[in-house]
Amino acid sequence: MSNEPSRAYITKKILQRRYGRLLKWRKPVVHNIRGPFHPDVFDGFAFDVALSIRVCEETLQDLTDEEFFERFDLRGEVSNETHILSERLTLAELKAVFQQEPVWFAGGFGVEGREADVQHWARMQRWSLDEAVALSIGYEPYGDLLDGADGMPVQNDVLAYYYKRRALIEDNFDWGGEASPRKNCVSDVVRWFDQVVLDVPQQLLAAADKYHALGIGKKSKLGCSSSADDKPLDPRERSTMLKMIIALAMKGYGYDPSAERSPTPTEIESEMNLLGLGINLDTIRKHLRSGATLLDDEVFDNVRPSERIKKE
Template sequence: MDKSVRTEIIEREYNRLLEPVTRWQRPQLVEAIGPNDLDAVAVFEEKLALVEAEVRSALESLTDGFFDSYGQVSYSSLKINSLPDIAPICEKVSKLAKTRPSSISCGFGAVPLRADFSYWRTMPKLTLHEALMLSVGLDPKSYSHDHLNDMQKRKKKIEPLWSALQFLLDRREVFRRFYPVGVSGYMSMSFPTLKRALETFGVELDQEFREALTFRCPDADHANETTKPSKSFSSQERETLLKLIAGMASEQYGFDPRHHRSEVIKNIQEDLDRAGLSMDAKTVRKWIRQAAELIPDAYWKD
């Protein structure tokens, strides 16, 4: 057989046989929270280099008999793989392919899995799954809710998971503790309410997600400043605004200054959050109580 033809066949088979494992490329990484399995990735890459060298050597040492047979079966990869000289090579590559890492093995810093926060931070609310994934920097579409459930089943069967996926499943249990539940399942949550819950539970967050929360939820001091009446307000204008607040708080929310353990303040705060108007409970309580002072005492006597 012509030497150039032989060389062409070797290159073709080298690329074909190794394709199941050479599809792997370590992704570009950014700094991220959570665990990874980079040690396992390094081991795979070392084995890959050895197998590549072994496959090259095995192909270059094939006899003329193989190349004579090759022409008769070259139309079918299955038939080529069944040839006695190729079968051992296929088995070696197949064994290595079973240990091929996924991108998540590099942790939540793998760029292909990262969320586009310029998009997600514009959402009015986030579902539990969206907030969970974004909290570690992942695009919510990279792993679906059902996919996570399947991984949970694998865990129960004592099948190993990549460290980052195990971390994600554990974190989902934390999120389930503070996400509100409705008739049809977990409800969506506004950014301000979510931010308070994450702070309460002390959840470590991906830096980009933390920046998105800050963008959507100005700090408390700033929020308080924006709620202070303008110095240009006249006394009459201020009193008019307080009367509006008093009427809505008492008639629509059932506020009663005699009830110190009322849920009204919390309800008003949550409604403000849903409207995208973040305000801390202390500020809400301050203005509601000032407004209530304008209501005649006779009103509170049932």
């Protein structure tokens, strides 16, 4: 009778015991919303985790059946005292790797899956300071952002942006003290957001306006209609838009995202101006860079930009 099924089962238990949730860990998708933007901040950790799991699997595969079953029990735990020390060292090494996991906001606050439920929060009557800061940036409030984040990798400018935003909102309202914190009226906070033209999600302003009759929607600077097509893009729609932009730039203009300098942004700017659709050159460059971050490494390595499509 083959031992393969039971060996595969035990191997699965070993990996679960050693890696836990990191077996299902995937590199977060970071969108450029507001504040610093570092989409590659998780690359190193993603590589380390994948490499560690692969090495572990290959090491287990290299054991003979006799060595494997002599070392591990059905729960994936070391059953032989002579191997307990080596297993402890293995777990200690893995723990050191896991401690290098960046916090979720390490590369910026526009992390896919962390978006604020603005419809829910706009229906509230009062917000705490932590809630107001989180919603003003665009992520779902999870209590104090820094709880449990001590010593975990995060870009300094991301933290600086958070502290600056928090200090600004804290200074303009009475939030009470640590012993007796208080909340402030949503209508007051949102009116202040609008009054000082703070860079906050437009969806938040619109939802708060709807539920609290603030009247701020009547002051739209762009004169946009309220049709469904004019609603701000959610992160998934924005990701789709950026994919279209980078595909058209590469295959239509011969844009090379890896080039230090490219004439493509200037060409696009010129043609947009000819159509009466002027867009700032820096904005074009920003969207091209954001689109390039969505390319898979394999695609990026194998798909080269085409020559520009010739005009008739």
